[in-house]
Amino acid sequence: MRLRNVPGSRDTIAKSHYCFDTPTNLKGHWKDFFKNTNPIHIEVGMGKGRFITSLAQNNPTINYIGIEKYSSVLVRALEKQEELLLPNLCFIRMDAEDINDVFGEDEISRIYLNFSDPWPKDRHAKRRLTSVQFMNRYEKLLTPTGRLEFKTDNRPLFDFSLESIPEANWDLTTYTFDLHHNEELMVGNIMTEYEERFSREGNPICKLIALPPKKTYNNKKGNFYLEIHFLLY
Numbered sequence: 001m002r003l004r005n006v007p008g009s010r011d012t013i014a015k016s017h018y019c020f021d022t023p024t025n026l027k028g029h030w031k032d033f034f035k036n037t038n039p040i041h042i043e044v045g046m047g048k049g050r051f052i053t054s055l056a057q058n059n060p061t062i063n064y065i066g067i068e069k070y071s072s073v074l075v076r077a078l079e080k081q082e083e084l085l086l087p088n089l090c091f092i093r094m095d096a097e098d099i100n101d102v103f104g105e106d107e108i109s110r111i112y113l114n115f116s117d118p119w120p121k122d123r124h125a126k127r128r129l130t131s132v133q134f135m136n137r138y139e140k141l142l143t144p145t146g147r148l149e150f151k152t153d154n155r156p157l158f159d160f161s162l163e164s165i166p167e168a169n170w171d172l173t174t175y176t177f178d179l180h181h182n183e184e185l186m187v188g189n190i191m192t193e194y195e196e197r198f199s200r201e202g203n204p205i206c207k208l209i210a211l212p213p214k215k216t217y218n219n220k221k222g223n224f225y226l227e228i229h230f231l232l233y
């Protein structure tokens with residue numbers, strides 16, 4: 001993506017109540033920030049944020065966090081939010097490689113990836129947001145009943161993801177190579193900026209939904225409940 005520098009975007013982000021720069025202090029404390037215990041959904045690589053802003057407007061009982069690497073892009077989402085002042089929406093400027101520094105275990109209920117950068121060279125495969133390395137990062141922060149939804153028009157990236165996601169032991173529950181002709185998956189679909197552009201150009205949109213590996217709890221509390229269960233039955 002070609003980036004146009006937006007002068008002052010870093011300052012705008014620094015001053016905003018709705019945006020953070022790699023907020024490690026909020027790890028495990030996002031419920032305190034939102035002042036409620038509603039589920040938290042995140043979009044990684046949100047761009048100008050139209051998708052996540054629409055979701056936040058439509059679903060006031062879910063909290064949304066948009067993550068974007070570049071200030072010049074993120075500031076567009078922030079400008080909109082400064083008008084809307086949605087209490088259930090905020091943004092993080094950071095590289096998603098650091099995602100486990102800002103979210104604690106089981107803190108997130110859903111992850112959206114939309115039109116992620118394809119990183120076509122093999123030597124950059126680890127940077128793809130659906131690589132095994134990224135899936136392992138997401139597994140740590142997602143609740144056991146959480147899920148990941150991924151949309152793209154990039155067929156090589158989608159084919160890569162159909163292999164990398166099961167390789168990371170996630171369960172691919174559903175996928176399509178032509179979302180806009182799939183009645184079931186189109187229910188409630190919100191178009192992103194890139195989705196609108198690529199589908200207008202006639203490109204089919206692929207989508208998949210994946211569930212995280214089953215977590216086995218091996219802490220003292222878990223063992224205690226297992227022992228009680230064993231004694232009772």
Ligand SMILES: C[S@@+](CC[C@H](N)C(=O)[O-])C[C@H]1O[C@@H](n2cnc3c(N)ncnc32)[C@H](O)[C@@H]1O
Nearest residue numbers: 045046047068069095096114115117192193194
């Ligand atoms: C192709 S754009 C798609 C934007 C938007 N999701 C959409 O569908 O319209 C991908 C966005 O992801 C961001 N991005 C890519 N890799 C990232 C990373 N590792 N961490 C955070 N953001 C990233 C890019 O800066 C860019 O804004």
